[in-house]
Amino acid sequence: MNSNQIFEMALCLEKPWQIKEIVMTKPDGVNQGQIDIHIDFERGHKFHGGKTHDTVERTWQHLNFFQHKCFLHARVPRIQTADGKTETVKVPWARPGSGFTLMFEAYSMLLIESEMPVTKAADIMDVYPQRIWNVFSYWINKAHKSADHSGIEILGIDETSSKKGHSYVTVAVDMDERKVVYAVPGKGADTIDKVAKHLENKGCKREQIRQTCIDMSPAFVSGILHNFKDASITFDKFHIVKFINEAMDKVRKLERKEFAMLKGYKYTFLKNNRNLSESAKEDKYNILMLMPNLANAYRLKELFNEFWTFKDKEQATAYLAYWCDLVKESGIFPFIDAVKTIQAHWFGIITYTETNLTNGILEGINSKIQLAKKRARGYRNISNFINMIYFISGKLKFDYPLYST
Incomplete structure (x- = not known):
């Protein structure tokens, strides 16, 4: 078995994909080098969906091989479909539009799951923090979109801050499942409108909500009375x-x-x-x-x-x-x-x-949120903050590859 075959097994490559060449560069006096793995597909292979039109060169950063950076390179075919459109073939080791392999992304998410700040995870993965945030946001949005919020009957609503003293986010919680189902910037009555719209889009009708637990915020009261007319209100x-x-x-x-x-x-x-x-x-x-x-x-x-x-x-x-x-x-x-x-x-x-409803569940969730905020020293980007709320309190299910250490 040669080195190409070993790397093919390690990368779980299957036909028609195969390693064409592996190149390692390591400058003198430097401990960290770079491994470039060039992948190609078998000549004459017909990809499902249409005839190969042309190919485009793509590069993805992979997990380090020991201390050496590792990149995958491949000619990715573009096929012509029956309706005359041109589509790029999806490669099995990376998702479309990403500059990383799936295993790189999975390991990055594992670091964050272990309560490591994103900036620290970016240091370990040796990339700019925003690139890890982009990976993080993709998987959070994908998981949140597929989450089932159709069976909610008891809703708790509270606000939390992304930075000390301002930039508030309203958090809606399924009180039975003890999980955040939606978070939206602000703390006005319109935030309840957005919560109600989200639940409707998820198959949860407004009249399905029979109980709510909130603080005595006039904005929250107004929003509940307008959007959930059949629900009782319990003040925390x-x-x-x-x-x-x-x-x-x-x-x-x-x-x-x-x-x-x-x-x-x-x-x-x-x-x-x-x-x-x-x-x-x-x-x-x-x-x-x-x-x-x-x-x-x-x-x-x-x-x-x-x-x-x-x-x-x-x-x-x-x-x-x-x-x-x-x-x-x-x-x-x-x-x-x-x-x-x-x-x-x-x-x-x-x-x-x-x-007997209280916001004790929400207070517990808010404590975890504030701990994450403290570790990150606040969030300038409100979308990142909301995604972190979903990550730590949304009980989301992810379908990225499992990475076992």
Whole structure:
């Protein structure tokens, strides 16, 4: 068996393709050389689809052979079809339009799958990062296009940022499958329009969506009411709790203007007792004994948390109404403002007792997204960011060749 036959086996070449020549160049004093493998097809072979019209020279970068760069070169035939058109024959080792072999692309994707930043993967593959991004985008778009989104019934929607403080992306999640189904730039009501259109194109009718979980964003509310008229809205529990905690902290800040001793006790009044040390619990108790207004605010905060324990909608409704009356009687303005917000979003809060939906799944996905953003030090290209979201949270299935190490 000669070297040509060995390389033919390694490249999985089958008739009519065969290696014509292998050339290795290695300048003196340099460790890395280059291997050029020239591939040709058997003379007289008739390719399926038409008569050979002419050939064009093509080159693809392959995986390194040891430390040496490797390139494949081939005369690719163009055939004349029955309708008079000219088409280029597809070669088995590369996809059309790519300057890399399939194995090169598969290994690049494997590096990214191992949570390696694209720029680092590009360094290892010894190419410009944008070329790896192009490979990455191709396989992500192909997999996302073929993904099945037709059976979604419960939809969660949240936003995330591609860079610190701006460039937001709205993310739609199949809450049952715990995967991102669509991501779109922005965070306005029009993003929900685009989510609905995507789902329709995937065979998921708008009336099929029966439940949604969102934060209290007016844009999201408007978008849901417009696009998913049959769906219930559940406002995320953690966003509402955060809103109540902000009211609690405003009271603490107001009290701190008169009592300097409250400095540094922000989380003492926001955390649950089980998350506080014994000394922190004692400090909290002593402060509440000395400050009736702060104590009343803390009581309201704790009473509100009882709402989440109700399973019966009527009982939950009655309790929330009772709590709102207590707040109004207290005269504590930050909590009175919170009541106005709760009353404006009443049904979406009450619905929690029936659906038990939270954005916990979305928060988990967002944590992974933000970790990827941190590794990449932000994303300037919003399309790259969206593709990375699909990659890490879309549970996509890829059909590139498996590369085994």
